[in-house]
Amino acid sequence: MMWCDKCAGEGMLVTLTKKQKRARKWRRLELEQRHQGRGRGVCETGGGEDGNEANRKAFKVLSSAPILSPKNFRMCFHCDGTGLVLSPHGDLPTPMAYSSRVEIIGAGIGGAALALTLQQRGVSVALFEKDHRFTSRKHGYGLTMQKYSGGTALSHLGLVLEGVGSSSNISFSSNGDELGRYGHATLADFDESEGVGTTASDKGCNVHLPRQVLRQALLRRLAPGTTQWRQWLECTEGVRRTYLQYLSLESESSNSDFAPSVVSVWSRESCDLLVGADGIFSKVREILVGKEITDEYSLHYSGVLVVLGICHGFDHPLCHHKVLQVVDGESRLYVMPFSASPDGDGVLAPAVQKKEGTNTVDQNAAMMWQFSFPLDEASARDLTSSKFSGGILLNEVIKRCEGWPDPVHGLLVSTKTENVSGYPVFDRNCVRPADCRDLREKSTRRVVLIGDAAHPMSPFKGQGANQALLDAVQLARALVRTSAYSPHEIERLHGCVSHFSYNDEVELALRHFEGAMYSRSNEKVRRSRDAAAYLHSPAALAEGNRVRAHVAAAAAEAEAADDIVR
Template identity: 35%
Template sequence: MENEDVNWAACPECKGQGKKSRGLSKKMKLRYQNELNLFEKSNSEGKPPIRPKAHQHSCSNCLGSGLVRVANRLVADAGTFPHVAIIGGGIGGVALAVACLHRNIPFTLFERDQNFEARSQGYGLTLQQASKAIEGFGIFSLQDGVVSTRHVVHTMEGKIIGEWGIRKWIQSDAEKYEKRTNIHIARQLLRLQLLKQLGGSKFVQWGHQLVDFKESENQGLELTFQTKNGMKKTKADLVVGADGIRSSVRRQLIGDEATPLRYLDCIVILGICPLEALKDIDDSLLDSATVFQTANGNERIYIMPYTADSVMWQLSFPMPEEEAKALSVLGTKALKEEACRRIQWHKPIPQILEATQESEISGYPVYDRELLTSEMLQKGNSVTLIGDAAHPMSPFKGQGANQALLDALLLARAISLGCRSSSEWKKIGLREKVLNEFEVEMLARSAIKVKDSAAAAEFLHSDIVLYESDEPRGRCLKKKDK
């Protein structure tokens, strides 16, 4: 299904969840009832049995997206749902706004940038789990998205030590297995497509830097923003921090001391190179469908399709934190010189680095944070976090945007189901009605991604990366752990 200028609403059959319950089998019901009877006979000693969850299947009415077409743009139902203040207009924040729009949930999206163009083009990202979930935002084909069908790993001399993907395993019928590929897209292009679903940039409150928020037990929250016209105050029922690794919402909610930034002992230098700058180079690695990486046990470069006519490269290597900070501050010229000095490897890598314009280069030290616990987030009765604000991670597993999209969809669905009656959620509170269950699921899902991404920051810059096998780097470590 191609993207069209249509309006979407939550599917009435599955209530926007994309899945429907099959119900509990007689065997499961009987087992649970027996366990409950034994628990009651023991005078309720020990832990009570947990009611089993029914198996779910994809909703046939919406084909699993949770959305159906409607004639007109939905009007927010302020009489039923809480008003959501979304702090941060990156991918996670815009995605949450779109998901709220589709469910009649009133929201306001605040972004500190003055406009969409204020942010640089940014680097590319790879949609993995979220390549299916993106349909839950009304996006059924990613314009400008590039599908990779081959992944190759080299030594710095150019020897292949690993290869996988459709073209290796299923050469005869690659199109049939497109669902098993990754989709690569520029971060800003995905953000733009989400904004289109929202109705455009006019639905974003640009130039709003959050200063603080205050919770009151019965009157929601009061937020204060710094704008170009001075301080501005507004109210909301729920605040969602989608404002990145240095989240101001997170800082006010739990403080930086509880989970400070954790340096992962390496720096990343990124660049975007148009293929036309390499037109004299004929190399199968530059076919716009191949991802390749090269490493020597210290430095590692990863190159992927950025658009149909450009590639993005990511060079990373260990460096003391203060040196990494100093190098990033020196600017793009110094970053490019450092990259070219370190990487005199097989073709076409030196040529790609040399052809990359300084204006298309950036670099930064790599950080994450210790995992949050549910108890930490419970400090806010009507405040929560999603994306990098909740679970920042290194870029080496390509999971940041994926997890932010999944968080946004999960939270919007939780609000939609948990707040069908305004009197009920106002009486019980959003934390009990929505946030506790949402956060448990979000933190459990993202925890393994944070851990794997931190582990990758270490093993991708060690001899493990040179392990010869036709599989992603680091998988051998999981085999040994088993």
């Protein structure tokens, strides 16, 4: 896949006003003169007062051209709105010789997606990952690709992945009373076959698939040699914000002493842009804002421990393309499809026979469950730090779910301890773009964060991976609107000439991206944090046929309003 030359990879076209057309004309003249080395400004009028006045007018027109409102946009039918078209041989385009290099720290979903979407636009990319290899990381748990966020982003990456669709979401109390349901299956004309073999880029419904399946699909589409394993970021004390070092592990032995070797030193000369996609404990974020970060942006513990498990599906009505939730006013169990294959895409051993006391069968899709309950931070860290934590956590979950309705007990007892893990839930406030820019010194102005490095959130809204994918697509599009990353032969029709001026246009592109990312993700962080509180409170037991977190939030707010009245 490669970017569409009709819309310059934007997926949409606009009709320009006369003022915007003049601005685009002056910009084209300036770019031509810059690339020819003339360096005389936007007008070749010669010297003198008249020439200077013409230059000033040209710059005024360019800088004052208004940003287009959404009503000016129309979808590009050449690429069906994705910004991508098939390349002649199905290969990625050759990197542009004059394109500045982008280096990405972290080969998770956000980092891999950004690398792919940049390469599809002819940008030179290097991707650094501290893992020794792809299989070093645990197989990962399930993701829900939301139809209006992650699903759309995947289509703009040219990815079509098979996942499992869910037709309804049903909530119960711990004593078996139904609290509410919503989804396609609640409609009168629902087709029972819906949800089978759904693709993750379909916009019709949410789709569930394993995290590592998505990550592998992204990494496999990158150009050979893009991903550099066993390399991570370090910051030498005393020179923070001055330069960054990528360090390589020389020995895999856990008990050997070794001196990491410096692979490369980052500077404005070695690459034009550094992207931090290295997760909630991001080293790049630390470099941008320092270790002694203000309380407003520090790590925030949600007060909840999450336990995750993967098991074989059951021949039970609630295990067929459905999401199941059980709450008791304190703890919460969330069950969803994991993958369409019985072995969970290689995660589970084949279930060759039924287990005594359960209905485990081989032909059903694999399931994933998430159990969460309030716990203080010290105890949560203690419980998850042991190498035997899988068994300890599973026993704790089984004990807390005693007497809960079917199929809860069967799912839990059929889960093997090696497929169980847990972690305390942390998040951070999103750094406001203005604050982030104020904190940066000149040497780090071309450093930017995406995904969990920028806006880590609790898992209770299922938005983390979806927002990371959107970050990747939107950052790539912002960058290729600048002359540093845009092909010179492409005449941009999307009307973004007014977004970025000549001097430091990459920094302006980053500012524009960070503003859009903050507007989009800040609310997701807040609502995910609220959901962590509401779903583990008596408000979660309220009845309602909509998203359980929304029902719980409404119940909690109504109770608070009643308290004020009283």
